[in-house]
Amino acid sequence: MQPIICMDKNVISLSHGSGGLISRELVEGLFLKRFHNNALMDLEDASILNLPMEKIAFTTDSFVVNPIFFPGGDIGRLAVCGTVNDLSMMGAKPLYLSVGFIIEEGFLIEDLKKIVDSMGEAAEEAEVSIVCGDTKVVERNAADNIFINTAGIGVIPEDVDISVKNAVPGDVIIVNGNIGDHGIAVLSQRKGLHFKTYIKSDVAPLNGLTALMIQKTRNIHTMRDPTRGGLATTLKEIAIGSNVGIEIDEERIPVSEGVRKACELLGLDWLYLANEGKAVVVVPEEEGEQLIETMKRHPYGEGAKIIGRVVPNSPGIVTMRNAYGVRRVIEMLAGEQYPRIC
Amino acid sequence: MQPIICMDKNVISLSHGSGGLISRELVEGLFLKRFHNNALMDLEDASILNLPMEKIAFTTDSFVVNPIFFPGGDIGRLAVCGTVNDLSMMGAKPLYLSVGFIIEEGFLIEDLKKIVDSMGEAAEEAEVSIVCGDTKVVERNAADNIFINTAGIGVIPEDVDISVKNAVPGDVIIVNGNIGDHGIAVLSQRKGLHFKTYIKSDVAPLNGLTALMIQKTRNIHTMRDPTRGGLATTLKEIAIGSNVGIEIDEERIPVSEGVRKACELLGLDWLYLANEGKAVVVVPEEEGEQLIETMKRHPYGEGAKIIGRVVPNSPGIVTMRNAYGVRRVIEMLAGEQYPRIC
Numbered sequence: 001m002q003p004i005i006c007m008d009k010n011v012i013s014l015s016h017g018s019g020g021l022i023s024r025e026l027v028e029g030l031f032l033k034r035f036h037n038n039a040l041m042d043l044e045d046a047s048i049l050n051l052p053m054e055k056i057a058f059t060t061d062s063f064v065v066n067p068i069f070f071p072g073g074d075i076g077r078l079a080v081c082g083t084v085n086d087l088s089m090m091g092a093k094p095l096y097l098s099v100g101f102i103i104e105e106g107f108l109i110e111d112l113k114k115i116v117d118s119m120g121e122a123a124e125e126a127e128v129s130i131v132c133g134d135t136k137v138v139e140r141n142a143a144d145n146i147f148i149n150t151a152g153i154g155v156i157p158e159d160v161d162i163s164v165k166n167a168v169p170g171d172v173i174i175v176n177g178n179i180g181d182h183g184i185a186v187l188s189q190r191k192g193l194h195f196k197t198y199i200k201s202d203v204a205p206l207n208g209l210t211a212l213m214i215q216k217t218r219n220i221h222t223m224r225d226p227t228r229g230g231l232a233t234t235l236k237e238i239a240i241g242s243n244v245g246i247e248i249d250e251e252r253i254p255v256s257e258g259v260r261k262a263c264e265l266l267g268l269d270w271l272y273l274a275n276e277g278k279a280v281v282v283v284p285e286e287e288g289e290q291l292i293e294t295m296k297r298h299p300y301g302e303g304a305k306i307i308g309r310v311v312p313n314s315p316g317i318v319t320m321r322n323a324y325g326v327r328r329v330i331e332m333l334a335g336e337q338y339p340r341i342c
Numbered sequence: 343m344q345p346i347i348c349m350d351k352n353v354i355s356l357s358h359g360s361g362g363l364i365s366r367e368l369v370e371g372l373f374l375k376r377f378h379n380n381a382l383m384d385l386e387d388a389s390i391l392n393l394p395m396e397k398i399a400f401t402t403d404s405f406v407v408n409p410i411f412f413p414g415g416d417i418g419r420l421a422v423c424g425t426v427n428d429l430s431m432m433g434a435k436p437l438y439l440s441v442g443f444i445i446e447e448g449f450l451i452e453d454l455k456k457i458v459d460s461m462g463e464a465a466e467e468a469e470v471s472i473v474c475g476d477t478k479v480v481e482r483n484a485a486d487n488i489f490i491n492t493a494g495i496g497v498i499p500e501d502v503d504i505s506v507k508n509a510v511p512g513d514v515i516i517v518n519g520n521i522g523d524h525g526i527a528v529l530s531q532r533k534g535l536h537f538k539t540y541i542k543s544d545v546a547p548l549n550g551l552t553a554l555m556i557q558k559t560r561n562i563h564t565m566r567d568p569t570r571g572g573l574a575t576t577l578k579e580i581a582i583g584s585n586v587g588i589e590i591d592e593e594r595i596p597v598s599e600g601v602r603k604a605c606e607l608l609g610l611d612w613l614y615l616a617n618e619g620k621a622v623v624v625v626p627e628e629e630g631e632q633l634i635e636t637m638k639r640h641p642y643g644e645g646a647k648i649i650g651r652v653v654p655n656s657p658g659i660v661t662m663r664n665a666y667g668v669r670r671v672i673e674m675l676a677g678e679q680y681p682r683i684c
Contacts, residue, residue: 019570020675045428046401059388060440061476086387098402100491134403144484149442151493228361333362
């Protein structure tokens, strides 16, 4: 047992999770100030939302990234963007988020403020409201610093039908930029590695980009963000979900020199590295180039490229052709490359 | 560092949270089987929901209860009921839940199955669908067994307006049964205490009961479930939220003999004990008795009683009169009575 320092105002204590007076002070003094909106201010048991009468999308994700601060972002920005992106991948306009904190006793209030600020900024960028929340505090060593869950609600325009089941032969596969940055940014921070090229996480809300894309064409068949498990796992999920074959070209996949070097050093395959600001987009070939032009007009789409195509043969199989024309089968991530990347 | 047992199929490994093949096996082999519904089966990044065009309620809660199995329930039942009840307290009909698991490496698959079963049963009882989810696995000692977040969506009939702000002088205050059972059930399990009377948690979904009540009258002003912080904290929240005074009578508050004895033994005040199947209901005095008759027709409302009233004087203040007519001021829980009760 570590000694418990009573009344230290700078750290989270078990009282902050009691549901009583000290909890209320934390909620009013920190969360409400940063996430201000009418639905949250009411402090009801549930928030009442105004939603247009369209299809509703609903998703959830927990974030356990270690370390909680990393080059290019932190667990707060990640928690907002991760859920915003899951909604965006369905063609939804994200509107409302919930947030659930699980905090270890003794966690620095200063660090919680930074995280809450970062969530507030990301929510503003994504134009979503954080409308309900919950805070639990557990004893020292019962959790590692802080875990955050976000759930999100969005609306899908009536004529949008984007699904992991909708890829068909003849489609091309697009990614919106460099692969692997998030994975390497977190791992390098964790291991105290310093690469010549400073690698920042790509963590970003993609709903602005996807809204532009949906405005351009209603023929996007599939979108998915290659987070845990990386590009390889996402492509395999699409191949299985749509019962199609997928062929990608290694040379076309955008990967920064820094990530390539870090992968060599660490013995990692960038195909399996996590991304937090990337989308895999499947669209009919005849619309591919035009869609890329549209994507390039958005800061998060500047690196958009066609990396492969959907084929009728070998349903459920993903293959990658390398610079020498040799084709190899790409499987899902088996086992764990590294835990707590998001 | 504990040695990591490779390939032990009976425990959760880091691979179960990788987002790759082993994750998929867990999702398909366990979660989809138990929570089957069309929205979840699609395995999309977000679930698409059909909602009637009414007011939408949205809420979230994380559950970190220790121990995870306790008399009368477990963390799974708690995670479903807690969120169902938060929606019910707004007069909403709960429809959809998300679930986010954070699991410690080495957790028994057998225990996870029990929890998932328990969530499935509770969801069936509450007639809600678990439509999206996420699983993260953290290393040994980075979390204590398992934490569960649920977020929930419900619809509120157009003419229902239940809020912590709506209590007015002249209202009576009702509870639907014995206070303190959940708190004592968890604490006794944790401390290995055995009381003469076996005390079970009251954890239950209250939406069936609240639906009956709303059918009976649209004049319910406030409902709130006295979970963490107990009855005292909830009454104080209502007094502050509605800017009214509240007077309760100690003798009228239903508390079982077992809970009274346990409180004496442990030096606890049952006013601050957590409940997970109780509602504090505020309704005009002239409708109180009739509403209680309605509540008694439901298994979770059999113990319904008027325990006090809303008064115009002393806004924001809660007082309790004891058997000798002495009145004392009731404050919110200050500090932490005991952590991880829910």
